[in-house]
Amino acid sequence: MQLGIVVGRVTATRKDPNLVGTKLLITQPIQLNGKASSSGPVIAVDTVGAGIGEKVIYVSGSVATRGMSKKEAPVDAAIIGIIDTLEYEELEGVNL
Template sequence: MEIGIVVGRLTATRKDENLVGTKLLITQPIDVDGSHRSHPIVTVDTVGAGVGEKVIYVLGSTATNATPKKNAPIDAAIVGIIDSIDC
């Protein structure tokens, strides 16, 4: 899984029916020291994350395991809100 920080929100009225009702957050990948890396992606939130929170997100087909709709076209989901990173 990867570490990121929630930086915004995305809305799309016209979307796949299996995405209806999902909360789409913009997540910026970060390194363990908080520095930004790569580019922001669209993640489905499943744990109640908010802008500014450091999160863990999963990529690929197992992202659907984090959502109620197992056949949703999802490849990225927030699966935890970070308390601490001890490195």
């Protein structure tokens, strides 16, 4: 999984029927310090009630629909948790 921050939302009237009713969130991958990482935003389905500005955990690939009611939706990314805390240590020789 990756860390991200929800920055917005996509609306699409013409879409796959299995996406009707889903919330498509623009999610920017972030580093441990909360800054945006170099890779661009992904569009992830919200499965946990995430909102703009919240830091989240998102999952990629075919497992992304596991938290959705429509398991057969054509979806490759989903928000599966909202971060409370990140605890980590700066280990010697490991550059975070």
